[in-house]
Amino acid sequence: MAALNQRPEIMYAATPFNISFPELEVNVNVAKCKDAGVNVKTVLNTLQGYYGGLYASDFNKFGKQYRVMMQSHPDYRGKEADINKVFVRTDKGLMAPITEFVTLKKSYGPEFINRFNLFTSTTVTGTPNKGFSSGDAINAINEVAAQTLGRGYSHEFSGLTKEELSSGSQTTLIFALCLIFIYFLLSAQYKSYILPFAVLLSLPIGLAGAFIFARIFGVDNNIFLQISLIMLIGLLAKNAILIVEFALMHRLSGRSITQSAIYGAKARLRPILMTSFAFIFGLIPLMLATGAGALSNKSIGTAAVGGMLIGTIFGVFVIPVLFILFQALHEKISGVHPPSHQPSPLPEIILN
Structure with a gap:
């Protein structure tokens, strides 16, 4: 117990019983x-x-x-x-x-003897110190246990910590499944296995913005922030899909790849800014939450606001460039080029 309290990652560690009970x-x-x-x-x-x-x-x-x-x-x-x-x-x-x-x-x-997984056990409750995440505290406990526990003794996590460990090992799988689902869905929509990368490669910009805001506002990389990242994948992909979809329409109408990217970005700039900033302003109260559950609300709100803000500002410039690169690569590999003629007028709703 003394070794745990000496670690800077842990602010407080204690056992819930008095070991000096007479018997x-x-x-x-x-x-x-x-x-x-x-x-x-x-x-x-x-x-x-x-x-x-x-x-x-x-x-x-x-x-x-x-x-x-x-x-x-x-x-x-x-x-x-x-x-x-x-x-x-x-x-x-x-x-x-x-x-x-x-x-x-x-x-x-001890007055009472507890058991965990059929073994005689005691409960140690710890709290992460300011500036450290729950993952840092878990690593500190593992290191102290490996150094101080003798033969025949072991340790195990329970409750929320156990759920955090089990969910943490699944985070990579969840993100991979999300990206694979988006990739195959867009492949079917665009009829191309290359063009969906114009959408997928624009996502890291917004995800990086979530971590930047989390660092600025002192939010740990916890399970709530990771949930917000999964939500951001869909929101950021939506903006990229709108630009790529309209740029592809212009390309199929006969315009060049560069012109199509510019027209697509200009056509969807206002709707993207309106919906994105409405979403950002709506999450500011969550970002500044206080009271019960404030930590989870701040984690979700901060990551979502940072991801959407940076992803939207930089995405409108990066996504057209990605469209130019991957559309040109798609046409080069497939050998299918849209006819070069005077582009037909698109419906008014597309150009508005």
Whole structure:
């Protein structure tokens, strides 16, 4: 415990019990039990029945089944001297005082013994220090445990920390599945396996903006920020899809690739700015949240605002460039080029 409290990543670590609770340790003299013909298990079961309680049988009453628990009355087991009144049966049928086979020793230990995964355990609660994430605190606990725990001792995480560890190992898989889904969906829409990269490669700009804002406002890389990143993938991809879709329409109408990219960006600039900034202003209260649940709200809001702001500002310049590169690459590989003629007028709703 002292080693944990000395780590700068952890602000506070404590156990929930007092280890100086007075108790009596029972030691069984196996040699005397064999000489008197008393089974050690019989001695232990007798103590269990008188002091700890022992399940005896069941009985039915009023249509319900009840359990019968055998245990001595508190008045006859509350003092150390009460053990002199307990007797155990020998193999010859005689009753012998149990104090002939056991000795009591005063000691100190926890008031309650907890178990975790069938092992005797104790709970250690820690809090990350300011400027450190929960992942830093987890790594510090693992390092201290490896250095200080002796043979036969181990440690395991539970509760929210265990969920964080299990979800953290799935984060990469979740992001990969999101990107693969978007890629195949756009491949079917554009009828190209190359052009979807114009959308996918524009996403890192917005995701980097989320981490920049998180660093500026002191937000840790936690599970809530990662949830916000998954949301940003869809929002940022939507803006890129709009520009690429309109640029592709202009390209198919006969314009050059560069002209198509410029027309597509100009046509969707106002709608993208309106929807993106409306979304950003709507998340500012979440970014500045206080009170209960403020940490999770700040993590989601800060990442979403930073990602959308930087992704929108830089995306309107980067996405047309990506369209030019990958559309030219697509036409070069496929050998399919749109006819070069006077472009047909597009519907008014597209140019507005």
